[in-house]
Amino acid sequence: MADDNEARAAGERVEELLAELRARSGPEAADVAEELVSCLVRLYGAGLAAVMRIVGDNDRLLATIIADPLVESLLLVHDLHPLDTGARIRRALGRIGGGAEFLGVDEAGVAHVRLGSGCGSTTTAIEQAVADAAPETTGVRLVPRDPPLLQITRRRPAGAL
Amino acid sequence: MKIIPNGLGVPPAHSAPPRAGGGLRRFAAPPARPRAENEERCELCGEPLASTNGAGSGHAHMIDPENRSIACACTACALLFTRPGGRYRTVPDRVCHDPRAPLTTAEWAELQIPVAIAFFFVNSALGRVVASYPSPAGATECELDLGAWDRLTQAHPLLQALTPDVEAILVVREPTAETFLLPIDMCYALAGALRVNWHGFDGGTEVRQILSAFLADLKRRAREV
Numbered sequence: 491m492a493d494d495n496e497a498r499a500a501g502e503r504v505e506e507l508l509a510e511l512r513a514r515s516g517p518e519a520a521d522v523a524e525e526l527v528s529c530l531v532r533l534y535g536a537g538l539a540a541v542m543r544i545v546g547d548n549d550r551l552l553a554t555i556i557a558d559p560l561v562e563s564l565l566l567v568h569d570l571h572p573l574d575t576g577a578r579i580r581r582a583l584g585r586i587g588g589g590a591e592f593l594g595v596d597e598a599g600v601a602h603v604r605l606g607s608g609c610g611s612t613t614t615a616i617e618q619a620v621a622d623a624a625p626e627t628t629g630v631r632l633v634p635r636d637p638p639l640l641q642i643t644r645r646r647p648a649g650a651l
Numbered sequence: 652m653k654i655i656p657n658g659l660g661v662p663p664a665h666s667a668p669p670r671a672g673g674g675l676r677r678f679a680a681p682p683a684r685p686r687a688e689n690e691e692r693c694e695l696c697g698e699p700l701a702s703t704n705g706a707g708s709g710h711a712h713m714i715d716p717e718n719r720s721i722a723c724a725c726t727a728c729a730l731l732f733t734r735p736g737g738r739y740r741t742v743p744d745r746v747c748h749d750p751r752a753p754l755t756t757a758e759w760a761e762l763q764i765p766v767a768i769a770f771f772f773v774n775s776a777l778g779r780v781v782a783s784y785p786s787p788a789g790a791t792e793c794e795l796d797l798g799a800w801d802r803l804t805q806a807h808p809l810l811q812a813l814t815p816d817v818e819a820i821l822v823v824r825e826p827t828a829e830t831f832l833l834p835i836d837m838c839y840a841l842a843g844a845l846r847v848n849w850h851g852f853d854g855g856t857e858v859r860q861i862l863s864a865f866l867a868d869l870k871r872r873a874r875e876v
Binding site: 497498499501504524527535 | 674675676678679681692696697
């Protein structure tokens, strides 16, 4: 999903260009450009909202729509995704695998996820997946999985340090 | 161990500014603070300026002596340019007078200023004293006899205290003869206010009211050199 997130890629490119404009032409020009981008994004957002109203609760059609990564990422930009935050995060965690469990979103907007199995790169993948699937959350808090009841270690040979 | 797709090689989410994953979302929300058309901003960094904080324009100004231009500045930028050496010089905010050594009628006559109010400042780029007076056309510059200015400076400690480019000496002949050392942006503000409200040949009642209010404010703020 990370590579397919065209809305994120476009957003990053827009930020780069705005930073370039701010450095070259000054803050006033950059502010005008920000407003320009915002104007266009809100216009097609209003169009997408109208489309989603027309689709209504046609589940089969909704499923087809959110199966398209580009369309899905744009729906997320405008808070138009038919699935709620929890459902989207659970779906994203399921795609990663490893048994990570979504615990909920706190009042600060941080998503809590209990780690399943996996190495360090899994945590990165989880953070990215939650950010992509639920951009309305403000962060991810990873809760370590419950420690196993019994730890079995190898017995040290006598005399060794 | 299971290989996580995209797990490696993908930059961590938190290496970018907060939640780059949000992408275009910040543009989808209506702007938190709509951009005001005539909003005043610092001309160096673009920071919006406080509209008022009591007297005057409420924000600092900087002079570019080379181009003889004046720029609005936020407090932070103004503090950066309080020392000489850079392209800009911040206009200080002191107002001084010297009741012990007022300008005499003879001294005023020697300056050969055709009007009852004028301000003088040292332009360091030109290396000369510029005399300017408010008029219906804004601040109008006039020729000044430099020898006369030098003689005045000897006799008046207030004139010696003048900082080039950013401060001015305001001389008023009527209703009473007064001399002030003041920030140069106040002089331009006065010239602007007089120009906007100028009516008829002598300016009219409004102009006299603005002038007397301005002088009252100066007297209240003025400290002795």
